Amino acid sequence: xxxxxxxxxxxxxxxxxxxxxxxxxxxxxxxxxxxxxxxxxxxxxxxxxxxxxxxxxxxxxxxxxxxxxxxxxxxxxxxxxxxxxxxxxxxxxxxxxxxxxxxxxxxxxxx
Amino acid sequence: xxxxxxxxxxxxxxxxxxxxxxxxxxxxxxxxxxxxxxxxxxxxxxxxxxxxxxxxxxxxxxxxxxxxxxxxxxxxxxxxxxxxxxxxxxxxxxxxxxxxxxxxxxxxxxxxxxx
Numbered sequence: 001x002x003x004x005x006x007x008x009x010x011x012x013x014x015x016x017x018x019x020x021x022x023x024x025x026x027x028x029x030x031x032x033x034x035x036x037x038x039x040x041x042x043x044x045x046x047x048x049x050x051x052x053x054x055x056x057x058x059x060x061x062x063x064x065x066x067x068x069x070x071x072x073x074x075x076x077x078x079x080x081x082x083x084x085x086x087x088x089x090x091x092x093x094x095x096x097x098x099x100x101x102x103x104x105x106x107x108x109x110x111x
Numbered sequence: 112x113x114x115x116x117x118x119x120x121x122x123x124x125x126x127x128x129x130x131x132x133x134x135x136x137x138x139x140x141x142x143x144x145x146x147x148x149x150x151x152x153x154x155x156x157x158x159x160x161x162x163x164x165x166x167x168x169x170x171x172x173x174x175x176x177x178x179x180x181x182x183x184x185x186x187x188x189x190x191x192x193x194x195x196x197x198x199x200x201x202x203x204x205x206x207x208x209x210x211x212x213x214x215x216x217x218x219x220x221x222x223x224x225x226x
Binding site: 001034036041042043044045046049089091098099100101102103104105 | 115
């Protein structure tokens with residue numbers, strides 16, 4: 001089955017700096033890659049997603065890039081703010097409604 | 112529009128008991144998926160229901176089961192609880208028109224503690 005690896009597991013940045021989280025996946029058939037943000041005591045919140053026919057997608061301070069050949073995708077957060085502090089999860093799936101295979105998460109701290 | 116709701120939010124059970132968790136999807140969403148979240152294993156897919164039928168299933172024992180009602184509300188059941196079943200159980204709903212599926216939105220989860 002699909003295996004998603006996520007790095008780093010923890011990331012500490014200063015307010016205003018950029019943060020980058022990287023994920024790799026194993027199943028070349030995966031074509032949907034969402035990113036979720038989870039705050040303490042809450043469920044994961046979808047923040048951005050990308051499909052395999054797109055190489056990059058941006059939404060204000062958040063961007064995601066996808067390299068299908070290398071089977072990796074990344075989340076970029078610019079101008080980080082304290083409220084960006086949370087655990088971020090990447091996931092891969094055959095389709096947006098199918099089972100999501102999650103990475104282990106990255107705990108981001110913005111100070 | 113109201114988000115995904117899950118009840119109860121917290122639950123404490125004893126080993127050997129069974130438990131039923133409930134999920135109400137976003138209005139109009141027909142697909143409901145369940146995930147288990149633990150510190151050790153992370154987020155793992157349990158099963159997905161669409162139009163009252165289980166469409167996908169993860170790698171969990173038969174003690175974990177679910178169902179979906181005609182109004183798209185879903186329940187999951189865990190029988191013969193084990194200590195290792197302690198976890199946050201998350202429900203996610205998706206707008207699925209039967210041919211095209213969309214993003215999954217998660218509820219706040221049910222925190223199950225087995226003692």
